[in-house]
Amino acid sequence: MTFRALLLSQADKAVSSEITELDESQLPDGNVTVDVAYSTLNYKDGMILNGVGRLVRDYPHVPGIDFSGVVSASNDDRYVEGDRVVLTGWRVGEAHWGGYAEKARVNADWLVKLPEGLSELDAMSVGTAGLTSMLAMQSLEEQGVGSQPVLVTGAAGGVGSVAVHLLAQAGYEVAASTGRPETSEYLTQLGAKQIVSRQELAELPSGPLSSERWGGCIDAVGDTTLAHVLTEMEYGSSVAACGLAGGNALDTTVIPFLLRGVNLLGIDSVMCPFEKRVQAWGRLDELLNRDVLSAMTTTVGLADVPHLGSEILAGKVQGRTVIDLNK
């Protein structure tokens, strides 16, 4: 029995993709096989589809850093045929074939059983971006959130959109920073109370400290934006650094840390321990408003993926993009 997959190949350092038929004997080693229902498009998938950053070393390769679906075969006691599962991280879609195929074979340790209340579509509307946002919010809460609004940067993107909604659902006043003013209404619908222009935060700060504006921050952008935000944090508050859509440099001083007790928290959803993942998925199930989740999600088919991979690198994709493997 064959199944459809988006397969990447490399020739003369250029990466190209085609939709092709594979059979199960071609799948990589693993003790659980999953009928993939949905996967998603993330910034990292954009990099992989365009051969940016040498994240993939072995070709041919099936990308897709996350997926949801139903177990079709298992050699592991924890899973039986019919279990509904989600997978994010563990370098699946980079070092191991991922979710842009109707079937995936993986290590059972990488899977999480879906909470009752989350459908396979909900799970991928959330996806890696949503799990990352939840881990970031939990890290901020562990340190304590201040009284000023909580800022989200790169707000109209995948991580940003889910972060805005989760923070609002948890009762925080959210400020959303975007370079796309036309997304203001969308961000307000997700729960933002204030829209901040990307430009305002992207300039390097004029001094080591500025007025205290933010009681916490989930940052998907990095670079000068992160350097700027650090100077505006409330005393004792934290920035959860998730991403580098604006670049991976960080030109700052130690002053915000010394004189304002600011915490810079690193968020990694890739190698996040199993217990923390299960807890995060459970809280996502509790907090997410399904109508808002579907409003931030666009569903496409496998054939749309190569084009969208370039769009996401150009910062042109809004919210979450789910790939329906049956479309």
Ligand code: NDP
């Ligand atoms: P998206 O492309 O969906 O969102 C990124 C957003 O950042 C864009 O929508 C845009 O928001 C803003 N942006 C893009 N380019 C620039 C720029 N040059 N300068 C300033 N802002 C910019 O990507 P994701 O949400 O999927 O990922 C965001 C980041 O988080 C990526 O760097 C990704 O690698 C990282 N990430 C990290 C994870 C982790 O475990 N730590 C997990 C998942 C993602 P707007 O239009 O609103 O300005």
